[in-house]
Amino acid sequence: MSTTDECRPLLFSIAYRMLGRVTEAEDMVQETYLRWHRLEDASTIREPKAWLTTTITRLCIDQMRSARRQREEYVGTWLPEPIFGESDGSPAALADSLGTAFMMMLEELSPVERAVFLLREAFGHDYDAIAEIVGKSAANCRQMVSRAKTRLGTMEQPGPTATEEAERLVAEFIQATQTGELSDLISMLTEDAVLYSDGGGKVRAAILPIYGPDKIGRMFIGLRRFHPDSPPPARFVRINGSPGVIIRGGDGNLSAMTFAFGGGKLKAIYIVRNPDKLAGVEP
Secondary structure, eight states: OOTTGGGHHHHHHHHHHHHOOHHHHHHHHHHHHHHHHHOSOGGGOSOHHHHHHHHHHHHHHHHHHHHHHHHHHOSSOOOOOOOBSSOSSSOGGGGGGTSHHHHHHHTTSOHHHHHHHIIIIITOOOHHHHHHHHTSOHHHHHHHHHHHHHHHHTSOOOOOOSSHHHHHHHHHHHHHHHHTOHHHHHHTEEEEEEEEEEOTTTSOOOSSOEESHHHHHHHHHHHGGGOSSOOOOEEEEEETTEEEEEEEOTTSOEEEEEEEEETTEEEEEEEEOOGGGOTTOOO
16 A cells, blocks of 8 residues: 555545535545646655645635535534444544534634644644645634634533443433433433434424423424334444444434433434435445
8 A cells, every 4th residue: 555545544534524524525535636646746745645634625625615505505403424433544542523512513613714723633733734734824823723722612522422431321311212201311411401403404303403301302202103112223333433323213214313421411412314414324
């Protein structure tokens, strides 16, 4: 395997965290390598890894800018496309930047801010290298990271998800949804719990977030009426490296659920139902 081919997992990791879509990230990786192979003399590039990183970051910034209108016109809540498995192929040190809650926080940043923040905080690039990549000064990049930290700091940081306690909480919560005990469901949610559902306008899903343990609990109880005899089986899987669940509903459509945690309870529930984002689900 060539040195440039060894960079493929890194390039996908950058692109996915920038775009939140698997297919788009793969397209950006492909385009980056196409541009590499089109170089008249790639041997003159002293640092191929830096060239590839710069190219894919700039491609993703442009893609995010063009996708802004699509996001604005998206029906309901937009959630990142799930990656099924332990990780996206990136090192374990990057696991925390793969979670759904973290990816949702990144949506608050502009394309360039997101690139600068990720390159610095997730991938450990120095400011001079980042400045070269995004075409800004090192001082400007430092300010962007500081502003991003301040903005994201006003939002409660997601707790670790790849833990035994997280797996236990998810299993107990799914059991409670299947037995239909409202009090059990409510007791497992924080007072400020929120549920996000992404159907993309293609399948039934809550258009707006659902706030509060009582409303969330009653929503799950309400879904039980579609399965009066027996609830659909839940398949426990790793989604973005964290404990998740795949369920096929009575309408035949899949749902992929991930979670955020706080104080030993579930703080957020993310449900992806848009079939375009569930192509990676194994039969």
